[in-house]
Amino acid sequence: MNIKRKLAKALAFIFIANSIFTMKSIQAEAADYWPSGVDVVAESAIVMEEETGTILYSKNMDDVHYPASITKIMTALIVLENCDLDETVTFSAEAVYGTELGSSSIARDVGEEMTVEQTLYGMMLESANECAYALGEHVAGDMDSFVDMMNAKAKELGCKNTHFNNSNGLPDEEHYTSAYDMALISRAAYKIPKFAEIVGTKNYTIPATNKHSDPTPLNNHHQMLHYYKTNQYLYEYCLGGKTGYTVVAGATLVTYAKKDGMTLVCVVMKDTTTDEYTDTTNLFEYCFDNFSKYAVADFASISEDDVNVTGILSENSELIKVDEDGIIVIPKTASILDVTSTVVPYSDSEDSSVIGQLQYSYADKSVGYANLIFTNAETAGSYPFDNIPVENGGSGKEYIQVDYPKIGLVILIVLAVICLIMFIRSKSSEILLFRHRFMSRHQRPQKTNMTIIRDNGKRRKRRR
Incomplete structure (x- = not known):
């Protein structure tokens, strides 16, 4: 029975593929053009569109480097996925004294108590290493267990060249990543609203604690967002990010920016001091000037009036629709007629109505996608194309719903x-x-x- 059902599903998706809007590539040089007229000082860099994951620019994006304090983006991601903001974090002796002397800190004491939220602000704005250590212990009980969680999450996100060995990014030969992997991590973290709020905060005050009678003011060190030491690098479209620096890592920087409805994630690694801001600004400007995003639902549809587009599903177009949130990002020199689409089986654990996905490519690059949504509630529980003849776009399988x-x-x-x-x-x-x-x-x-x-x-x- 399972084999028959799998075969029926496979057959159904073949018919979907033949019935959904398929873009025809224009035989012109412009169809293969991908902007590449910008360079940076950083040894490794990437710009990724936040919604689709489309890579707009890359330079040695898979090369391995030390991440320094941008590691804390992964730490924050795991903390926010596993903790409530009002939980109490208690600083251990290992958290207070187990970090490198003279490294970034907000001078917490052994036994000091702060909320998870306050500790996150200390870690992300002031890059406090003891806060990163204390959060790791709070989540997993000990640092080794937290590191295991970091590496498991990296694997889950599709990272290919990453291995973490601490929660703060201090130098360690077994602690490394790549610009591409860091973009995946940064993109995943930014989908959490509280993370986006924290990294976009210019300043914050931790109230008095059981060890400090005075409040602790915090300032965001990201100079494209906040006047910290100079206003030279302020960037009007910057949404926030995370800085990093050690002697062996050089300058590292993760930055989020939004313009004309398009949000980008930029990662630069092994950069020189202050050039990380110039490189990031230049990359943002180049990508905003050369790329545009389009809603898939605006040009891909299932219509009874256009058989040559919808094919054999024209008579049953009410069965599926294109997700309105689907988008593609392509060069401004290209047209939506230049992209090609492929229908693949896809399911969403949070939305059972998703039955497939339209994946778009241009110039041999993935440029976006849109989910296919099953909307016929009357046959809920059956496969959407059961009880429909093959010639009409169905699976040809007779299905009787049993209650x-x-x-x-x-x-x-x-x-x-x-x-x-x-x-x-x-x-x-x-x-x-x-x-x-x-x-x-x-x-x-x-x-x-x-x-x-x-x-x-x-x-x-x-x-x-």
Whole structure:
């Protein structure tokens, strides 16, 4: 049965592929053009569109480098996925004294208590290493276990050249990543609203704690967002990010920026001090100037009026629709007619109505996607293209929806009735005897044809 169902699904997706809007590539040089007229000082860099993951620019993006404090983006991601913001973090001796002397810190004391939220601000704005260590211990109990969580998350996100060995990014030969992997991590973290809020905060104040009677002011060190040491690198479209620096890592920087409705993630690694801001600004400007995003639902549709576009599903277009949130990002010199689409099986654990995905490419690069949504609620529980002939775009498989709970209830009622009947039959003699005794005790005396007349205390019978 499972094999038949899998075959039916595979067949159905083949027909979807033949029925969805398929873009035709224009045979022109412009169709293969991808902007590449910008360079940076950084040894490794990448710009990724946040919604689709489309890579707009890359330079040695898979080369391995030390990440320094941009490591804390992964730390924040895991903390936000596993903790409530009001939980209490207690700083251990290892957290306070186990980090490199003279490294970034907000001078916490052993036994000091702060909320998860306050500790996150300390880590992300001031890059406090003791905060990163304390958060790791709070989540996993010890640093080794937290590191295991970091590496497991990196693998889950598709990182290919990453291995973490601490939560703060201090130098370690077994602690490394690439610009591409760091972009994947940064993109995933930014999807968490609280993370986006924290990295976009210019300043924050930690109130008095059990160890510090005075509040602790914090400033965001990202100079494209906030006047920290100079206003030279302020960038009006910057949404925030995370800085990093060690002697062996050089300058590292993750930055988010948004313009004209398009959000980009930029990562530069092994850069020189201050050039990380210039490189990032130049990359943002180049990408914003040369790329545009388009809503897939605006040009891909299933229509009964255009058979050459929708193919054999034209008569059943009500079954599926293109997700309105789907987008593509392509060079401004290209047209939506230049992209090609492929339909692939796809499911979403959070949305059971998703049955497939339109994946778009241009110039041999992935440029976006849109989910295919099943909208026919009347056949919920069956595969969307069952009970539809093959010639009409269906699977050709006959499907009868079975409501197992209702069938089970009916069976239980029938069994209960049968049991009741059998019980009554087994007790029939006792029931009849009980009935006879009951009737005997409560039956009225029989009437006769004689009445008794009393006269002077004597009884005489008179026949009626």
